[in-house]
Amino acid sequence: xxxxxxxxxxxxxxxxxxxxxxxxxxxxxxxxxxxxxxxxxxxxxxxxxxxxxxxxxxxxxxxxxxxxxxxxxxxxxxxxxxxxxxxxxxxxxxxxxxxxxxxxxxxxxxxxxxxxxxxxxxxxxxxxxxxxxxxxxxxxxxxxxxxxxxxxxxxxxxxxxxxxxxxxxxxxxxxxxxxxxxxxxxxxxxxxxxxxxxxxxxxxxx
Numbered sequence: 001x002x003x004x005x006x007x008x009x010x011x012x013x014x015x016x017x018x019x020x021x022x023x024x025x026x027x028x029x030x031x032x033x034x035x036x037x038x039x040x041x042x043x044x045x046x047x048x049x050x051x052x053x054x055x056x057x058x059x060x061x062x063x064x065x066x067x068x069x070x071x072x073x074x075x076x077x078x079x080x081x082x083x084x085x086x087x088x089x090x091x092x093x094x095x096x097x098x099x100x101x102x103x104x105x106x107x108x109x110x111x112x113x114x115x116x117x118x119x120x121x122x123x124x125x126x127x128x129x130x131x132x133x134x135x136x137x138x139x140x141x142x143x144x145x146x147x148x149x150x151x152x153x154x155x156x157x158x159x160x161x162x163x164x165x166x167x168x169x170x171x172x173x174x175x176x177x178x179x180x181x182x183x184x185x186x187x188x189x190x191x192x193x194x195x196x197x198x199x200x201x202x203x204x205x206x
Contacts, residue, residue, distance in 0.1 A: 005173075005204050019116040021108045026174050027120060033172050034124055034153055040172040041165075042117075042156045043200050046180070047130035048072035048081065048109035053092070057100035062092060075111055076132065113156050113176065121154075129157035162200040173204045 010023045017024045021044075033040045052070040053062040061070050064082035071080040071089070079088045094101045114128045127147055134140045140160070147155050148167055155161060175197060 005201060007201060019120055021113045021116055021176055022120065029172050029174070030117075030121065030124075030154065034121060037169075038171045039147070039150070039152070039167060039169045040154045040174065041161060041170055041200070041203055042113065042154065042174045042176060043159070043162060043196075044108075044110055044113055044156065044176040045158050045196070046072075046107070046109040046177070047083070047111070047132055047158055049075045049105075049111040049115075052106045053080065053103055054106055055095035055098060055100050056102040056104050058095060058098040060095055060097040062096075062103075072109060073105060074132065075115075107180075108177070110156055110158060117154060117156070124154055125152045126154045126156060127152040129155060129161055131158070131160075134160070159196055162196055162203070165203050167203070170204045173200055175200060 008025070010025050012023050015023045015025050017027050019027070030040055049072075053073060054060070062080060063070050064085065064087050066087055067082055067084045069082065069084060071082050071087075073079075073091070074081050077088075078091065080091060081088050092103065095103060110128055110130045111132075114126055117124065117126050127143060129140070129143055134143065144165065146152060150169065178193065178197070
């Protein structure tokens, strides 16, 4: 007899805010929830701060020498990290391909979303859950218990927050940058994304 929650698709090309990772519509809904003492969950299936470093001059992306995938910038230790083999390296001062010093950051991960939320809502209590924040033993269970006890207003996390959670005070779930998952190189990307979406939508309105 449960009623499925309403789902809205927001085009961030036209619905923009001053925060690159957050649409104006989502900010308005988050503000409403904070005012009414309700909790929110935001899903972004990419950890770290920026997802790629690219040379402005030649377009070369800083990649892992072992896995040949783009390395992700993490602000916690100010290092580039490969999410496949955990190889780390310091931020380059110039492009290894052409020597240019003009290197830009692109994309965003959970760390950056939390930072932007803190700027948008200084009074909000924000919890981040991803592989980086749950490395210690039992940390996953402890963080979820704190959120369930109402100690946090907004939970930001990767796919680990999409399944099996039942928090009665969660009335809003936001999914960020879903195109990157739909357009991934995985030939099952669309099916995996649909499965993840149906799971995370069920976290609200239960």
